[in-house]
Amino acid sequence: MxxxxxxxxxxxxxxxxxxxxxxxxxxxxxxxxxxxxxxxxxxxxxxxxxxxxxxxxxxxxxxxxxxxxxxxxxxxxxxxxxxxxxxxxxxxxxxxxxxxxxxxxxxxxxxxxxxSRTDLTYTFPEGHKTLRFVWEDFALFDLYILQRPGAEADYDAEVRESAKLKLQSMSPVEIQTLTNTVLLGLPGSEEAFELAHFQELLNAYAxxxxxxxxxxxxxxxxxxxxxxxxxxxxxxxxxxxxxxxxxxxxxxxxxxxxxxxxxxxxxxxxxxxxxxxxxxxxxxxxxxxxxxxxxxxxxxxxxxxxxxxxxEDNRNFxxxxxxxxxxxxxxxxxxxxxxxxxxxxxxxxxxxxxxxxxxxxxxxxxxxxxxxxxxxxxxxxxxxxxxxxxxxxxxxxxxxx
Known part of the structure; x- marks a missing residue:
């Protein structure tokens, strides 16, 4: 090649x-x-x-x-x-x-x-870092940060509850980091979509x-x-x-x-x-x-x-x-x-x-x-x-x- x-x-x-x-x-x-x-x-x-x-x-x-x-x-x-x-x-x-x-x-x-990823600095025991996607964290963003209408239908009860509990333990900095990570724009850009206007972009696909x-x-x-x-x-x-x-x-x-x-x-x-x-x-x-x-x-x-x-469900990787x-x-x-x-x-x-x-x-x-x-x-x-x-x-x- x-x-x-x-x-x-x-x-x-x-x-x-x-x-x-x-x-x-x-x-x-x-x-x-x-x-x-x-x-x-x-x-x-x-x-x-x-x-x-x-x-x-x-x-x-x-x-x-x-x-x-x-x-x-x-x-x-x-x-x-x-x-x-x-x-x-x-x-x-x-x-x-x-x-x-x-x-x-x-x-x-x-x-x-x-x-889409939920973590840009997932750290291995050896100390190197990589990208990660966790379904619970994505649900946390979708359900409780973005608060997308109808999002509940996309997640089972166990995920909704675990995401809610995790949110309660997160600091404002951790919440903002997750938000910026999910909303990161195109590769080559360090600018994320703005949360205030993001739902409007989704509504266009209703x-x-x-x-x-x-x-x-x-x-x-x-x-x-x-x-x-x-x-x-x-x-x-x-x-x-x-x-x-x-x-x-x-x-x-x-x-x-x-x-x-x-x-x-x-x-x-x-x-x-x-x-x-x-x-x-x-x-x-x-x-x-x-x-x-x-x-x-x-x-x-x-x-x-x-x-x-x-x-097993391939949702976390x-x-x-x-x-x-x-x-x-x-x-x-x-x-x-x-x-x-x-x-x-x-x-x-x-x-x-x-x-x-x-x-x-x-x-x-x-x-x-x-x-x-x-x-x-x-x-x-x-x-x-x-x-x-x-x-x-x-x-x-x-x-x-």
């Missing part, structure tokens, strides 16, 4: 030199400064490319290989009449990216919140259930996939994180069945998948190697990470060491390697998959630095080294396709 790392732009405490020294050849980034729904201009794209690819005789030049993410405007997700205007803007952004030579574009279709959100997603994909295919761009949707409904909002990209339904809704190879082993792996009913074997031709980008489920969580990373990388061999045999121009190690631990010297949650350098470097070694051993032992 092509080794890359995510970079959040000039303000990222992880530098391009750090990524070079990790041995990566590619950068995964986005133009976070551009408001969602606006066109990514040729000038803005070229400015980022120039920043990434500036090198000299002493330093290996990196390439901007993957956009993560070109965000989808909420009017598209809600299916409002104005969605066609934003879809046209999206198409123009794709045209501008293609003109600049960028061929892989990741996006997601999660309503309101991009991803009439949008599972069926309606799927229809809006398929409408969007059917509009943009033909343009992407003509441009030679591979679109790849990121699965829901966590892969279950939250805050009364539907989630429609959580299982293999969801992915297969989306692929069938628009039968174009440009309509593809970001294969995130962490998001999909939270659910014990997702067969990750099997998904690769069955939907591998539509996988255009890979996130390698794993979580550890803490309860934390980010785990990349080779020691619930994801069978050996079988996943083996299946991805076989998919690459199949593509080589078929003479694909995109036979090699761009991959990035996802959500590394905050550890060692990075414990003293302020970094984006999950994106400190040393933890991702450790993960990349482990994944790189595993891939090499599989490549040398697996008979070619």
């Amino acid at each position: 092509i080794q890359t790392m995510r970079w959040f732009g000039p303000n990222d405490p992880v530098s391009l030199m750090d990524i070079r020294q990790a041995g990566c050849s590619g950068v995964v980034t986005a133009l976070h400064q551009i408001p969602v729904g606006d066109v990514w201009t040729r000038a803005a794209i070229q400015e980022r490319i120039t920043l990434i690819e500036t090198g000299n005789e002493q330093h290996t030049t990196l390439k901007w290989l993957v956009v993560e993410s070109l965000p989808v405007h909420e009017h598209i997700k809600k299916g409002l009449p104005s969605r066609d205007e934003y879809i046209e803007n999206y198409k123009q952004s794709l045209r501008n990216l293609a003109e600049a030579g960028i061929r892989t574009v990741c996006y997601n279709f999660m309503p309101v919140l991009d991803w 009439q949008i259930g599972d069926k309606e959100l799927r229809e809006n997603l398929y409408y969007f994909v059917r509009e943009i996939a033909p343009v992407a295919e003509e441009l030679g761009i591979n679109l790849c949707i990121h699965p829901d994180d966590p892969p279950r409904p939250l805050l009364g909002l539907p989630r429609v990209v959580s299982t293999e069945a969801d992915l297969a339904q989306l692929m069938n809704a628009c039968d174009s190879r440009a309509n593809g998948i970001t294969f995130c082993t962490g998001s999909l792996g939270v659910r014990g009913d997702n067969d990750l190697p099997g998904i690769i074997r069955r939907l591998g031709d539509r996988i255009h980008f890979v996130h390698l990470r794993t979580t550890k489920r803490e309860s 934390h980010e785990a060491p990349h080779l020691n969580g619930d994801v069978d990373m050996y079988e996943v990388i083996k299946a991805l390697h076989q998919e690459e061999l199949r593509r080589k045999a078929a003479h694909y121009t995109d036979a090699l998959l761009p991959m990035r190690p996802d959500h590394g631990f905050q550890m060692l010297d990075d414990l003293h630095k302020k970094t984006y949650p999950g994106y400190s350098m040393i933890g991702r470097l450790k993960a990349l080294a482990e994944l790189r070694g595993l891939e090499m051993s599989i490549a040398r032992s697996v008979q070619e396709y």
Whole structure:
């Protein structure tokens, strides 16, 4: 696979030199400064490319290989009449990216919140920190901090009562920390949604259930996939994180069945998948190697990470060491390697998959630095080294396709 790392732009405490020294050849980034729904201009794209690819005789030049993410405007997700205007803007952004030579574009279709955790500093006995999601804490926020109307129906009596008791023991600082964590905005941003206005965002989805959100997603994909295919761009949707409904909002990209339904809704190879082993792996009913074997031709980008489920119902989990969580990373990388061999045999121009190690631990010297949650350098470097070694051993032992 092509080794890359995510970079959040000039303000990222992880530098391009750090990524070079990790041995990566590619950068995964986005133009976070551009408001969602606006066109990514040729000038803005070229400015980022120039920043990434500036090198000299002493330093290996990196390439901007993957956009993560070109965000989808909420009017598209809600299916409002104005969605066609934003879809046209999206198409123009794709045209501008293609003109600049960028061929892989990741996006997601999660309503309101991009991803959700309840703890950004869950600490292991060894002292390193990671991300965690606890259903009781999320219920505490939903029921007693946000006080979302109708939230009681989403939690059983035991969870409602335990969340209420826990709230009584929390300090104001702990309550504010949980609130900020749940309401954290898009990756690359340190700004959270404001609690006072958050319920208004949820209210806008009052009439949008599972069926309606799927229809809006398929409408969007059917509009943009033909343009992407003509441009030679591979679109790849990121699965829901966590892969279950939250805050009364539907989630429609959580299982293999969801992915297969989306692929069938628009039968174009440009309509593809970001294969995130962490998001999909939270659910014990997702067969990750099997998904690769069955939907591998539509996988255009890979996130390698794993979580550890803490309860039988899969509702509590934390980010785990990349080779020691619930994801069978050996079988996943083996299946991805076989998919690459199949593509080589078929003479694909995109036979090699761009991959990035996802959500590394905050550890060692990075414990003293302020970094984006999950994106400190040393933890991702450790993960990349482990994944790189595993891939090499599989490549040398697996008979070619």
